[in-house]
Amino acid sequence: MERYLKQFATSKWFDLVGVILVVGIAISAGYLNSRLEKFVDWGPWTALVPFGVISVINVGISMLSTRFTGQLNKWGNYLGIVNTVLSGIIDFILGNKAAIITYPVTFIIYTFAIKKWKASHDGIPNTMSVSQKRLVGVCVTVLAFIFSIIANFIGFNGHINFLAILTTIVFALSLIANIFNALKLNTQWPFWMIYNIIQLIKALTQGNFANVGKYIFYILNAIGALLFWNDKKEEKPF
Template sequence: MQQYLKQFATSKWFDAIGVILVVSIAISAGYLNTRLEKYVDWGPWTSLVPFGIISVINVGISMLSTRFTGKLSNWGNYLGIINTILSGVIDFILGNKAAIITYPITFFIYTFAIKKWKDSHEGIPNTMTASQKYLIGTIITIVAFTISSVANYVGFNGHMTFLSTLTTIVFAFSLIANLFNALKLDTQWPFWMVYNIVQLLKAFTQGNFANVGKYIFYIINAIGALLFWKDKEQA
């Protein structure tokens, strides 16, 4: 089973399947023909902006970023920067007012990740002892939840509803995973699993069953990537 999961995480065929899956979901949700004017009125030019097409392309970039990272390729971080910029703009337009604070944080983490990965051995994750990982993990978790809480509190003007609270938790887990990724440590993958499980439950709760398949794919990918990174650590 472990061998199949590792093959899943590193296969080029599953790269294509993953992109097709998430793009198909986005299209089936009715995003493709959406124009920017549906969400904001910034002038007549908004009717010309293919917001749906941009969103669908961004979804594909997000999938490829995840897949390349799982294969220990720095391209995952480069694509992550593009995805962060597009996702931040899209989320802000869709009503996530904290996006103007949270996404720049993720952007800077990715720029740090690119440099850190360049300075490390290509195709091999960095290693730490269990006690070092525990210490750093504790610090990162405290910092991530603090930053996420403050950023979302400010972004939502102090109105902490169920949605803003959920956004705070989700961003905190993504922040933890991204910080571990910047350090090129395999510890990121369990946090990505938790993040995707939360997103999966959110999709069930919202009745957004189209996204269920996407997050199941991401969860399996995180498990396979963790096993692959573990192998590379021992090589």
């Protein structure tokens, strides 16, 4: 089973399958033909902006970023920073007022990730001692949740409801995983698994069965990537 999961995470064919999957879901959700004027009134020029096409392209970039990162390919971070910019703009337009706070932080983390990965050995993750991982893990988790609570409190105008709580937890998990990715540590993958499991449960409760398939794909990818990274960290550079 481990062998198949690692093959799943590293297969170029499944890169293509993943992109087709998320782009297909975005198109089926009716995003493709929408224009910017549907969401904001910034003048007549908004009717010319293909907001739906940009959104669909962005989900494909997000999938490739995730896949490349799982394969220890530095291009995952470059695509990640493009995805962060586009996602931040899209979320803000769709009403996420916290986006103006959260996405710049994610952008900074990806900038750090690019520098950190560039300074490390290609194709090999970084390592830390168990005690170092625990210390970093506790610090990162606490700070991520504090920041997420503050950012989403602002974003939801102080209204505490189930969606606000769920969004806070999900963003904190993604923030933790992104920080561990910036450090090029395999510790990111369990957090991505939890993140995607929560998103899967959310999709099931909403009856959004298209997204069910997407998050099952992401969960399998996270498991396979963790196994692949565990193998690679045992390899010594020349």
